[in-house]
Amino acid sequence: MKITFPHMGNTYITIKAILEELDIDVVCPPKCSKKTMELGTKYSPEFVCMPFKLNIGNYIEGIEKGADTIFMLTGCGPCRFGIFSSLQKEIMLDLGYKIDFITSDRFSNIEGLKEFYNLLNKASGKKGVFKILNTLKKGLKLLDEVDELNDLMNKVRPREIKKGEVDHLAIEFENEIITVQGFKASFALIDEYNQKLKSIEIDKDKDVIKIGIVGEIYTLIENYLNLNVEKKLGNMGVESHRSTTTSKFVRDTLDFIPLIRSDKKQVYKAASPYLATPVGGHGIHTIGNTLLYKEQGYDGIIHILPFTCMPEIVARSILPTIEREKDIPILTLVIDEMTGEGGYETRIEAFVDLLNKRREVKDYGKAISWN
Amino acid sequence: MEKLYLGIDVGSVSTNVVIIDGNNNIIDKxxxxxxxxxxxALKEGLKHAKVKMSELGSDFMISGVGTTGSGRQLAGFMVGADVIKNEITAHAIAASTFIPNVNTILEIGGQDSKIIILKNNVISDFAMNTVCAAGTGSFLDRQAARLGIPIEEFGAHALNSTTDVRIAGRCAVFAESDMIHKQQLGYSKEDIINGLCEALVRNYLNNLAKGKDIKGPIVFQGGVAANIGIKKAFEKALGLEIYVPTHYDVMGAIGSALLAKQEVIQKQKTKFLGLEMADVDFKVKGFECSHCPNVCEVIGIYKDENLSARWGDKCGRWTNINIPSPTV
Structure with a gap:
C-alpha cells in the first residue's frame, strides 16, 4: 500500500513525517502547480471551490508518482469539505483509477478519533496505541513548528537589509524538507532554518505596516493558490500574519480533549457582537480574527476566499460593517483559476499605499509622501 | 534651468504621456x-516628448519620470523610472492635487474601471473590476462600432434621447444581444445609445460601488469621461453633480509625474535614462520555463539585442540575466 494525500499549504511536512514514523509507505504529491490546477479544473465540477479542484490534481499527480491509495479526511461539515471525499472518490473511480480511497472523520469527537486510530493502526501493521498516540503528539508539535517558521519568515522578510534573503531560504527549505524522513530529521531541519532566518541582517527599528490575513483556511495557507500573498506583502515591506493555520485548525477540532488548548473561545467571543454562531468553515474566525487584529493594533486586513465559498461569503457581508464601525481597512480578494495576477497585485499595492497614508496621517497629522 | 517631469501611463487601450512643470502645470500631453x-506606443510617446522638448529649448530639462498602468513595469524599465506605481494610487493623487477635497473618484478606462473613495485627501477605500469588462470603455467601443458611430460622438447622441430603453448590462455579450433585439423592435439609435450608457453606469454602480459611501465632490476621469452620455447617466443615477477635470484622459500619467517629482525632490537625483530611449531597439521574447510543473511564462526584455531584464517566473530563477534563456 502506497498512500498519497492532498496538499494544504505546508501541512504535507507533518503528514509525511507521521506516516513515515509509522512505517507506512507514503508518496507526497508534487507541490501544487499550474499542472495540478489544470488537472483538477478539468475533472471537477465547474462551480466547486479551488481547494476541491487542487485536491483532484494532487491525487492524479500522486498516483503518477506510484501511489495506489488516497487518504482524505471527511465528516459532517464544516462546509462543502464534508462531501469532498465522497465526491472525489466517485470522480477518481469514473476516471478509471484503480485505487483505494481511505477516509477518516476529521476527529471532531471521540468516535472520529477512534476511527482515525483504527485506520492508522491497521495501515501501520498494528503499531499499537502507545506508539500511535506518541507519534500524533509529536506530529502536533511538528505542525506548530512549521507554522512558527512561517511566522518568523513573515516577520523577517519586511525587515531584511538585503532583499530576497528570506525568499531564497524559503525555497531552499522547501527543496530540502521533502528529502528528509521522519520527525528527527524534520525537526533538525526546521531548527537549522530557524537559525539561518535569525541570522539574517535586519533593520530592527523599521516601523513596518502590519496586515492580518483572514479567510478560508486552504486559500490562506496554500501559497500557490493565494499567489504568494505573504511573500508579496513582505517584499513591499509589510509584516503579515495568517489568522488560521493547520495547527490552529487541529487544535480547534481536538480541544474537547483536556490538555489541548485552542483559541476558539477567544475568537468566538471576539466575533460575538457581529456574528453569534458559526456559519460553517472559518466564517466566524474571519470575523473574530478581524476584530482581534484590530485590537492588537494591526493596520489593515486582507480577506481571502475561494470563489463560491459559502461561509466566507457570509463573513464578507459582515466585514463592511466592521470596517466602518471599527475603522480598519479591509481588502477582499476572491480567488479561482481565472484570477489574473496583474489585477491582484495592483489591488494589493494600492491597499498597502492606503495603509501607509493612514499611518502617516495618524503619526504626523497629514500624508507627507506618496512613495 | 527649469525642471520638468514626465509621467507615463501604459494602459490596455491607451498609452498616455504627460510633461508637467514644478508648479504642476501641464506642459504637454x-x-x-x-x-x-x-x-x-511608448516609443512614439517619447519621440513626441522629444520634439516638444526641442521646441521648448535648452532652458528646460526632464528631471524625473514615473510610470503607471498595467504596463508600468515594462515602461519603467525602458525609461528608467524613478517611481513605478499602481494606477489606483496614481489616479487618486492626480485628482486630489487638482480638485482639493475630492471625495469620490469614478475612473473608467479601456479595460478596467475603478472607484476610489478619499477622506481628507487620503484613499480610504477602493474597488476595481475583476474579470469582466462589461462596465468599461472597450464595451462602449464595441457597441459604437456595431452602431456605426465614431466613439467620440457616442455620448452626444445619448443626449438626444427621448424615451428610456432598458438594456441588460450585466454582460457585454448579452448586452449586445439585447441591444440588437431593441433595434429590431424599432427603437431609435439615440434611445438605444442612451440605454447603453445607463446600462454601463448601472453595471458600474452595482459591481464596484456597492456598499461604498459615495459623496460629493465626485470626479469622473479616464478615457470614458469624454462620453457626455455616461456623465449624464451617472448624474441621474447618483443625483449628484459630476466633475470632469480638464485632463480627465491622462490623469493616471499626471499622477505618476507628480509622484516622480516628489521622489526626485526627496532623493535629489533621477534614474531617468533620457528621451533617447525612443531610438533604442527594445524587443520582448518570451519562453515557457520547463523547470517545474508551473511552466511559468518568462518574459525577457532585449535592449539593442542584449538581454537586460527578465520577469514572470514564480521562483525567481531567471531574474539573474547572466543565465542564458533556453533556446525555444
Missing amino acids: LYIRTMGNPIN
Whole structure:
C-alpha cells in the first residue's frame, strides 16, 4: 500500500513525517502547480471551490508518482469539505483509477478519533496505541513548528537589509524538507532554518505596516493558490500574519480533549457582537480574527476566499460593517483559476499605499509622501 | 534651468504621456492607442516628448519620470523610472492635487474601471473590476462600432434621447444581444445609445460601488469621461453633480509625474535614462520555463539585442540575466 494525500499549504511536512514514523509507505504529491490546477479544473465540477479542484490534481499527480491509495479526511461539515471525499472518490473511480480511497472523520469527537486510530493502526501493521498516540503528539508539535517558521519568515522578510534573503531560504527549505524522513530529521531541519532566518541582517527599528490575513483556511495557507500573498506583502515591506493555520485548525477540532488548548473561545467571543454562531468553515474566525487584529493594533486586513465559498461569503457581508464601525481597512480578494495576477497585485499595492497614508496621517497629522 | 517631469501611463487601450512643470502645470500631453504594442506606443510617446522638448529649448530639462498602468513595469524599465506605481494610487493623487477635497473618484478606462473613495485627501477605500469588462470603455467601443458611430460622438447622441430603453448590462455579450433585439423592435439609435450608457453606469454602480459611501465632490476621469452620455447617466443615477477635470484622459500619467517629482525632490537625483530611449531597439521574447510543473511564462526584455531584464517566473530563477534563456 502506497498512500498519497492532498496538499494544504505546508501541512504535507507533518503528514509525511507521521506516516513515515509509522512505517507506512507514503508518496507526497508534487507541490501544487499550474499542472495540478489544470488537472483538477478539468475533472471537477465547474462551480466547486479551488481547494476541491487542487485536491483532484494532487491525487492524479500522486498516483503518477506510484501511489495506489488516497487518504482524505471527511465528516459532517464544516462546509462543502464534508462531501469532498465522497465526491472525489466517485470522480477518481469514473476516471478509471484503480485505487483505494481511505477516509477518516476529521476527529471532531471521540468516535472520529477512534476511527482515525483504527485506520492508522491497521495501515501501520498494528503499531499499537502507545506508539500511535506518541507519534500524533509529536506530529502536533511538528505542525506548530512549521507554522512558527512561517511566522518568523513573515516577520523577517519586511525587515531584511538585503532583499530576497528570506525568499531564497524559503525555497531552499522547501527543496530540502521533502528529502528528509521522519520527525528527527524534520525537526533538525526546521531548527537549522530557524537559525539561518535569525541570522539574517535586519533593520530592527523599521516601523513596518502590519496586515492580518483572514479567510478560508486552504486559500490562506496554500501559497500557490493565494499567489504568494505573504511573500508579496513582505517584499513591499509589510509584516503579515495568517489568522488560521493547520495547527490552529487541529487544535480547534481536538480541544474537547483536556490538555489541548485552542483559541476558539477567544475568537468566538471576539466575533460575538457581529456574528453569534458559526456559519460553517472559518466564517466566524474571519470575523473574530478581524476584530482581534484590530485590537492588537494591526493596520489593515486582507480577506481571502475561494470563489463560491459559502461561509466566507457570509463573513464578507459582515466585514463592511466592521470596517466602518471599527475603522480598519479591509481588502477582499476572491480567488479561482481565472484570477489574473496583474489585477491582484495592483489591488494589493494600492491597499498597502492606503495603509501607509493612514499611518502617516495618524503619526504626523497629514500624508507627507506618496512613495 | 527649469525642471520638468514626465509621467507615463501604459494602459490596455491607451498609452498616455504627460510633461508637467514644478508648479504642476501641464506642459504637454499625449494620448495614443496602445494597439496591443506597448513598446511601440511608448516609443512614439517619447519621440513626441522629444520634439516638444526641442521646441521648448535648452532652458528646460526632464528631471524625473514615473510610470503607471498595467504596463508600468515594462515602461519603467525602458525609461528608467524613478517611481513605478499602481494606477489606483496614481489616479487618486492626480485628482486630489487638482480638485482639493475630492471625495469620490469614478475612473473608467479601456479595460478596467475603478472607484476610489478619499477622506481628507487620503484613499480610504477602493474597488476595481475583476474579470469582466462589461462596465468599461472597450464595451462602449464595441457597441459604437456595431452602431456605426465614431466613439467620440457616442455620448452626444445619448443626449438626444427621448424615451428610456432598458438594456441588460450585466454582460457585454448579452448586452449586445439585447441591444440588437431593441433595434429590431424599432427603437431609435439615440434611445438605444442612451440605454447603453445607463446600462454601463448601472453595471458600474452595482459591481464596484456597492456598499461604498459615495459623496460629493465626485470626479469622473479616464478615457470614458469624454462620453457626455455616461456623465449624464451617472448624474441621474447618483443625483449628484459630476466633475470632469480638464485632463480627465491622462490623469493616471499626471499622477505618476507628480509622484516622480516628489521622489526626485526627496532623493535629489533621477534614474531617468533620457528621451533617447525612443531610438533604442527594445524587443520582448518570451519562453515557457520547463523547470517545474508551473511552466511559468518568462518574459525577457532585449535592449539593442542584449538581454537586460527578465520577469514572470514564480521562483525567481531567471531574474539573474547572466543565465542564458533556453533556446525555444
